[in-house]
Amino acid sequence: MKKNKKVFLIVFVIFMLIMLWIGYDISQRTTFPGSKGNLKERITTGEE
Template identity: 70%
Template sequence: MNKNKLIFLIIAAVFLITMIWIGIDISKRTTFPGSKGNLKERIAPSDTIK
C-alpha cells in the first residue's frame, strides 16, 4: 500500500470517528421536539407581551 494512501485512510478514519462522536454527543444533549408534552405556553400564547 502506498504511504500517501495509508495516511489518507488514517486521516479519514479519525475524521469519521470524530463526526460520529460529535453526533452522539449532540443527540444525548437534546430531545426530540415531538416527545415533549403540549405545554400551556405552546398551546395558548401568554399575554405578557405588551
C-alpha cells in the first residue's frame, strides 16, 4: 500500500471515531420525544 493510502486510511479512521463519539455524546444528553409524559396536553396548552 502506498504512503498516501495509509495516511488517508488513518485520517479516515480517526475522523469516524470522532464522529461516533460526538453522536454518542449527543444521544446521551437528549431524550427521545416519545418518552416524555403528557405530551398532548403540553402541546395544546403551550406549557413546558
